[in-house]
Amino acid sequence: MSAFQSHFEVSGGVDMTDTSTNITAETVEEIREIAARYPQARSALLPALHLVQSVDGRISPAGIEVCADILELSTAEVSGVATFYTMYKRKPVGKHLVGVCTTALCAIMGGDHVLAALQEHLGIGNDETTADGQITLEHIECNAACDYAPVMMVNWEFFDYMTPHSAIELVDALVADNPVASPRGAEITSWRAAERVLAGFPDGRADEGPTAGDASLLGLRIAREHGWSAPVPNVAADNQTEEAAQ
Amino acid sequence: MTDLLTPVLSANWDIDRAWTLAVYEKNGGYRALRKALEMAPDDIVGAVKDAGLRGRGGAGFPTGVKWSFLPKDNPNPRYIVVNADESEPGTCKDMPLLMASPHTLVEGLIISSFAVNAHTSFIYVRGEVLHITRRLQQAVSEAYAKGYLGRNILGSGFDLDIIVHAGAGAYICGEETALLDSLEGRRGQPRLRPPFPAVAGVYASPTVVNNVESIASVPSIIDNGEAWFASMGTEKSKGMTIYSLSGHVANPGQFEAPMGITLRQLLEVSGGMRAGHQLKFFTPGGSSTPLLTAEHLDMPLDYEGPMAQGSILGTKALQCFDETTSVVRSTLRFVEFYKHESCGKCTPCREGTWWLVQLLARLEAGQGVEGDIEKLLDLCDNIGGRSFCALADGAVACVTSAIKHFRDEFEQGYHTPAWELFPYEKNCLFEAAPMKVGAH
Numbered sequence: 138m139s140a141f142q143s144h145f146e147v148s149g150g151v152d153m154t155d156t157s158t159n160i161t162a163e164t165v166e167e168i169r170e171i172a173a174r175y176p177q178a179r180s181a182l183l184p185a186l187h188l189v190q191s192v193d194g195r196i197s198p199a200g201i202e203v204c205a206d207i208l209e210l211s212t213a214e215v216s217g218v219a220t221f222y223t224m225y226k227r228k229p230v231g232k233h234l235v236g237v238c239t240t241a242l243c244a245i246m247g248g249d250h251v252l253a254a255l256q257e258h259l260g261i262g263n264d265e266t267t268a269d270g271q272i273t274l275e276h277i278e279c280n281a282a283c284d285y286a287p288v289m290m291v292n293w294e295f296f297d298y299m300t301p302h303s304a305i306e307l308v309d310a311l312v313a314d315n316p317v318a319s320p321r322g323a324e325i326t327s328w329r330a331a332e333r334v335l336a337g338f339p340d341g342r343a344d345e346g347p348t349a350g351d352a353s354l355l356g357l358r359i360a361r362e363h364g365w366s367a368p369v370p371n372v373a374a375d376n377q378t379e380e381a382a383q
Numbered sequence: 384m385t386d387l388l389t390p391v392l393s394a395n396w397d398i399d400r401a402w403t404l405a406v407y408e409k410n411g412g413y414r415a416l417r418k419a420l421e422m423a424p425d426d427i428v429g430a431v432k433d434a435g436l437r438g439r440g441g442a443g444f445p446t447g448v449k450w451s452f453l454p455k456d457n458p459n460p461r462y463i464v465v466n467a468d469e470s471e472p473g474t475c476k477d478m479p480l481l482m483a484s485p486h487t488l489v490e491g492l493i494i495s496s497f498a499v500n501a502h503t504s505f506i507y508v509r510g511e512v513l514h515i516t517r518r519l520q521q522a523v524s525e526a527y528a529k530g531y532l533g534r535n536i537l538g539s540g541f542d543l544d545i546i547v548h549a550g551a552g553a554y555i556c557g558e559e560t561a562l563l564d565s566l567e568g569r570r571g572q573p574r575l576r577p578p579f580p581a582v583a584g585v586y587a588s589p590t591v592v593n594n595v596e597s598i599a600s601v602p603s604i605i606d607n608g609e610a611w612f613a614s615m616g617t618e619k620s621k622g623m624t625i626y627s628l629s630g631h632v633a634n635p636g637q638f639e640a641p642m643g644i645t646l647r648q649l650l651e652v653s654g655g656m657r658a659g660h661q662l663k664f665f666t667p668g669g670s671s672t673p674l675l676t677a678e679h680l681d682m683p684l685d686y687e688g689p690m691a692q693g694s695i696l697g698t699k700a701l702q703c704f705d706e707t708t709s710v711v712r713s714t715l716r717f718v719e720f721y722k723h724e725s726c727g728k729c730t731p732c733r734e735g736t737w738w739l740v741q742l743l744a745r746l747e748a749g750q751g752v753e754g755d756i757e758k759l760l761d762l763c764d765n766i767g768g769r770s771f772c773a774l775a776d777g778a779v780a781c782v783t784s785a786i787k788h789f790r791d792e793f794e795q796g797y798h799t800p801a802w803e804l805f806p807y808e809k810n811c812l813f814e815a816a817p818m819k820v821g822a823h
Contacts, residue, residue: 174546176460176503177586182568183551187510208568221570221726222551224510240472241670241716242630242702247811250818278554278720279472280511283629283702284636287812293513300813321482322514331513334520335549343521344403346514349396353479355636356626357390357397359652365386367394367623368614370607 151196151216151227158199159192168207171337178208182218186225188336191329195229223278231266233311234328236277236290237304243279247300248287252276254301255308271312273328284352285321292331294319297350321350385615385641387648389623391603392596393639396483402518404525407486413531415602419494420539422605427498431601434609435621440466440557440594441668441697443620443686446601450499450591452581459588461501465492466562467508467519467595470554471669471777472720473700476625477595479637481508481515485522489545491598493531494605496543499591503544507562510549519547554724558772559592561726572728573772596625616642620685624699630665631657631705631810643688646701647680660705664788668697670717671777673784694784709805710789711796714781715743721778729770735762736778743782746796749803756786756793 167188172181182204189200196219205212219225237252238244255274259267266273282288285297289304296307297320310317317325323345334340360366395401395410407413419427432447453461465488469477481488488506496504506523508516523545526532534542548566550556556565560574563585584590600622604612613621620642626649629635633654640649646665656662662677667684673694675682682688689696704713722736742759745751763779770776786793795804800819808815 177567179568180548180566183510183565184549186551187549210568218568218570222510222553224550224552239716240720241713242473242704244716245704245708245713245807245810246630247813247815249807250811250813250815253818277511278723279470279474281469281475281478281509283473283475283700284627285475286629286635290511293511295512295514298812301815302813319514323517334513334517335510337520337547337549339517339520339524343514343517344400348398348401349479349483352634352636353393353483354397355634355653356388356638356640357393359638360386360388360390363387365388367389367391368385368611370611 149227150220151198151201153198156198158197160189160197160199160203164188164192165203165207167338168203172207174337179210182208182210182215183222184336186219187332188338190226190230191332191336194329195226229266230328231270231273232327233271233325234273234275234292235308235311236275236280237299238278238280238286238288238290239276240279242283243287246286251287251289251299251301251304255304258305259308267312269312272308285350291317291319291325292328293335294322294325294331296320319346322346387644387652388638388640389615390639391623392480392484392487392599392625393637396479401484402482402486402522404486404522404529407484411606412486413490415606416490416493416531417537419497419605420537420541424498424500427494427605430604430609431498434604434612435616436597436600436604436612437620437686438594439596439600439624439698441471441671441695443696446593446597449581449593450495452579453499453589453591454582457582457589459586460503461499462585462588462590463492463496463499463501463504463598464562464566464585464590464592465504465506465595465598466557466559466592467506468550468557468562469595470509470557471671471698471700472717473629473666473669473702474627474698475629475700476627476637476698478512478515480595480599480625482518485518486526487599487602488519488595489522489526489531491601492545493526493536493543494601495593495598497541501591502542503546505566505585506545506547507556507566508547508549509556510551516547516549523547553726554720555726555772555774558774561772562592563590570726572726575771617683617685617687619687626684626699626701628653628701628703630703631660631708632703633657643683643685645681645683649701650680656703656705660707663704663706663708664710665701665703666697667694667699667701669700670702670720670781671695671773672697673780674788675784676788707805707809709747709801710785710792711743711747711801712805712807714785715740715747717781718743718778721774725774725778729775731766732770732775732778735766735775738762739766739778739782746793747801749796749798749800751793751796753797755797756790759793760786
């Protein structure tokens with residue numbers, strides 16, 4: 138009879154033995170600033186934890202304590218939240234977080250092959266980081282871009298129609314610190330910088346990238362080719378309403 | 384007769400810098416807001432009701448009716464929470480909308496908040512979409528600077544704050560009560576209902592939770608009139624909506640059409656399945672909707688059509704798989720998703736999805752044993768309908784529907800691996816080497 142094996146393979150809390158932190162008085166002030174945005178301060182916990190990751194590169198014990206202190210929660214409550222959501226990382230993440238979608242559609246259309254190629258190329262398994270600290274690789278669930286399958290994410294920016302070849306080229310460029318831009322997003326910065334934006338501190342890059350990708354525009358282009366459109370509204374009736382309002 | 388495709392929400396997606404306030408306004412943006420602020424709030428609710436707008440997030444509940452459920456005598460503040468946590472596998476309509484035209488949502492949310500008298504509203508966007516979060520943040524900030532948000536909006540006396548809130552990676556937060564717990568800074572686990580969010584939502588106050596596309600449809604209804612909106616679609620499913628075509632099709636993408644278009648029409652207009660292949664099965668609206676086959680190509684994709692065939696319209700996410708695909712493999716991969724995303728609150732879902740994965744994995748490997756199919760169905764019977772929320776129902780829908788349509792393939796799992804019956808490299812969009820069990 139085989140030995141008992143837990144299926145909660147990723148269980149375990151935040152690593153409390155590594156007490157290192159970069160949190161400063163400025164970080165504390167920023168968490169207070171987040172809390173002030175909401176009618177009730179506890180709502181600030183998710184963005185505050187994103188901010189902790191932007192500073193410490195993971196959910197750190199000091200980060201948990203600071204959040205608990207400011208939001209008047211117990212550290213157990215904060216840990217409970219930090220260990221529920223997959224974007225919160227319990228061990229240090231590399232400079233870039235690379236995710237390969239392996240939910241059914243992406244997996245079948247090539248995502249499994251892409252992930253296998255990257256694991257072999259980088260010499261790391263799932264949720265592991267390269268020795269140089271440049272790349273953490275993980276498989277991710279559906280990222281709402283199925284018309285661009287197989288999809289990869291780098292620091293939560295989209296990379297579309299991936300193949301094993303294009304995926305290896307992409308990570309090689311990231312490892313070499315060459316400039317890389319998302320086809321439907323901005324130039325890649327770092328995972329920590331991305332986490333800061335998610336905490337609600339904009340980085341001024343919203344105007345980079347296109348309005349939409351090709352697949353998003355397919356229906357619109359076909360409609361234009363055929364001269365199809367929504368019905369023309371009854372303009373006369375509309376004007377009457379406006380006049381009446383005035 | 385309306386045209387086959389009717390771009391309204393997507394009409395500005397090919398305009399340069401459509402995400403900026405200046406370009407949005409140049410193309411008629413915020414005209415509906417000015418009109419709405421001159422109307423009585425109840426008349427806006429009435430217009431949305433009369434237009435026949437139904438929830439675009441999957442459930443199809445009439446939006447205006449949902450708004451009117453907010454109790455009149457509750458002294459607490461009211462809130463609207465936009466569900467932008469788009470995570471249902473296959474679903475990819477809200478993200479392109481928010482990326483190309485975030486102001487459509489912001490304008491819709493201001494009008495909707497005015498209609499229900501909410502003074503704080505939230506946009507809960509999934510955390511895994513950085514650039515979309517950036518564009519939403521910028522759109523809200525531009526709207527404040529222009530006086531469309533904040534105090535005394537356009538001199539109307541109406542005040543509104545909008546907060547963009549990024550999630551942290553949990554499919555379950557697309558479920559409205561889990562979303563509210565998450566927004567309150569808790570683990571995203573569904574609440575027992577009643578009380579419903581209309582009575583006790585965020586901060587135990589009256590709350591409306593609406594999908595992005597539902598709220599984004601409101602400006603067009605106010606601008607063009609409810610009769611215009613209702614002139615599109617079918618008898619009970621009104622208006623235009625966004626369909627997402629993905630999978631083994633020649634040209635995947637987004638298609639905005641009147642409710643009731645068929646998959647055959649969408650395939651014809653877009654170039655069909657990939658060259659040399661045929662449709663084997665599809666989901667009408669994400670992986671939680673029972674899968675259908677080529678027999679259902681002419682089924683109207685409105686709220687009623689899939690229902691009549693034992694499925695659901697869901698999010699109109701048409702994931703199409705061709706004859707190279709093993710349905711045992713696709714089912715395993717869908718169920719692995721639900722196992723991963725189960726919040727753990729309800730035992731049937733938490734434990735049941737784990738057992739489903741074990742059975743499906745051995746069927747995929749050709750190591751199933753006689754009786755596994757019956758055991759799968761028995762498990763499904765003990766998961767669906769026995770948990771707090773619809774995640775459990777979605778998890779079993781893909782299993783029971785796959786067995787219903789392709790039972791013989793599951794039987795083959797008693798002796799032959801799926802990767803021998805359906806070599807996985809042939810599913811890929813690129814030249815690929817043979818592969819056995821999926822990479823994890």
